[in-house]
Amino acid sequence: MEEDPLAREHARPGVRNEDGIAAVLGILKQSFGERFQTGEAFRAQHTHTTTYLPAQLPDGVAFVENADEVKVIVKACAEHKVPVIPFGAGTSLEGQVNAPSGGISIDFSRMNKVLSVNTEDLDCTVEPGITREDLNTYLRDTGLFFPIDPGANASIGGMASTRASGTNAVRYGTMKDNVLSVTAVTANGEEIRTAQRARKSSTGYDLTRLFVGAEGTLGVLTSVTLRLQGIPEKIAGGVCAFPDIESACNAVIMTIQLGIPVARIELLDALQVRACNAYSGLSNEEKPTLFLEFHGNEQTVAIQSEQFAEIAAEFGGGEFRWTVNAEERAKLWKARHDVYWSVKATAPDKAILATDVCVPISRYADCVTETHRDILEHGLYAPIVGHAGDGNFHTSVVFDDKDEADVAKVEAFIARLAQRALSMDGTCTGEHGIGQGKKGFLVEELGGAVDLMRQIKQALDPDSIFNPGKIFDPA
Structure with missing residues (x-):
């Protein structure tokens, strides 16, 4: 098998500062009382759950309520050289909220004004x-x-x-x-x-x-x-099916290149459409499909919808069914946002790894079709969904995270996917971030610029207390 840039050591434990951690735990228990928790259940909730990377728990969780409390935590952690890991909603997809060296997780759920x-x-x-x-x-x-x-x-x-x-x-x-x-x-x-x-x-x-x-x-x-x-005066949304992925992607490319001001244009492959139909109660044709939305007034959204319908027909697309009905649009986009759960429902006993890449819009059809071919050739189940208008797409790879061979197969696919995007002058991640999971690809993508990033990190955070082990390793 080809060398795997993901390698498990992306999540390797860091060097723990036991004395410093003990000192900070004492300070924060005194400062925050019940709003500072060290129980395993609290700590486990403040690590990631959405990849196969091992969970790495912080030593304590502080529930802050204002900026002054954040300053108290950072000052204590800086003095004792203890890591600080900010925690929001917790939907980390590349291990960003893991604590490889322990430390303090700052929970911001109460700073919500x-x-x-x-x-x-x-x-x-x-x-x-x-x-x-x-x-x-x-x-x-x-x-x-x-x-x-x-x-x-x-x-x-x-x-x-x-x-x-x-x-x-x-x-x-x-x-x-x-x-x-x-x-x-x-x-x-x-x-x-x-x-x-x-x-x-x-x-x-x-x-x-x-x-x-x-x-x-x-x-x-x-x-x-x-x-x-x-808020737009009028919003129109619709669905259009295509005979194959390449045709759908080419319709996207022409829509963008002609300057039609589409607000949303999302690609779902046939597997993803099938999963959405079953999970969200839709009845779309099980073909590569685009979900679209236009914002404007009644006249402009009608014109834009008609313009897209003409483009779709040019690439063999079916009828573009669009509506301004708010309930119908809400159902459509709820289904789009629930793609993870729709895929999970098809294999409830398996794990899902969501990963993404992004390429220039002119290479979108090439990248998506080659990825689809790769999925078929390697016997993977990995529905595709994409923010097609800006060249970004995701795969939801279903696998057995307890089977080392299956994990290795998925890692190899992700490596091929990232390298495919890079070969097309794209990026290894359009929106999921680097975290722990894609550090090797960052070096492939930006080369010597990563050394400059390290210098910035060293200048602003000389003791590396802020979310260490993420984006890149120390020099």
Whole structure:
């Protein structure tokens, strides 16, 4: 078998600082009382559960309620050289919330307030523990919404830290485009603000985007200022089936290249359509299918839907069935967001590894069709779903995580998938992040730039207390 860049040592335990951990546990028990827990059940809940990487538990979990409490934790951990692992909703897909050297998990579920909403400026500032669904519920009466939708009801701090995107990214961009500023506690225990609320600035380094996507390795976020959008006057959604994956992908490519302002355009292969039909009560043809959504007014969404229908017909697509009915659209997108559970329902006794890559839109059809062929040739069950409009797709690989041969087979597939994307000038991960699982691919993708990342990490976190063992290993 080819060499495996994933290798289990991605999750290898780090060097524990037993004396420092004991000292910090004492400090935090005194400071937080019942809001600091060291029981195994609490610690187990604050590691990851969505990959086959071994769970690595923290030594304690602190439930913080404000930025001052975060500073207390960071100062104590910095003094005693103990790791700090930020924890949001916990939907880590590459082991980002594992604690390979032990340490303290900071749970942000109680830091979930909306701090301000500036309706005239279309922005808001929130604490990191608020989830995107709760934020949009809060914003509903303002006529505004936050558009980034990764599917899971993720926390805003976690979405910023992994540079999340999702189904709306083709129209509204990703987290890097929608975070105006953050506040973060740095290694000296002080809180900094990376920018003001102005929509543009040329003042020095872009520290906001340095922290967005850093996966908690440079500091701990305590607030996030977000760009908001007006709720569209009219929304149309629809479904179109195609004879094969290549035809569906080519329809996506032409839609994007012609500049049709599609808000969502999602690809599901035939296996994924079958799983969604069974789990979510849909009745779509079991063929490669696109789910689409258009935002605008009644006239523009009708025009855009008709334009897409013409493109679909050119590539052999069936009827584009679209609607502005809110309930019908909600059912469609609920099914799309439940793809993990739909696949899980087809094999309840097996594990599922969700992985993703992203390529330039012109290579999307090549990458997806080659991946589909790879899945068939190696006898895998791995439905495909993709944020097709921005060249991103995911595979949900079903396997027996207790069978070493099966695990090795999946690891080899993921390696081929990542290398295929890199060969097409793409990336090994469009939105899941690096964490522990994809560190080897990061080096393949960026080469010497990883050394620069290490230098930044060393400068901002000289004792490597912030989420150690993630993104890359020390030099």
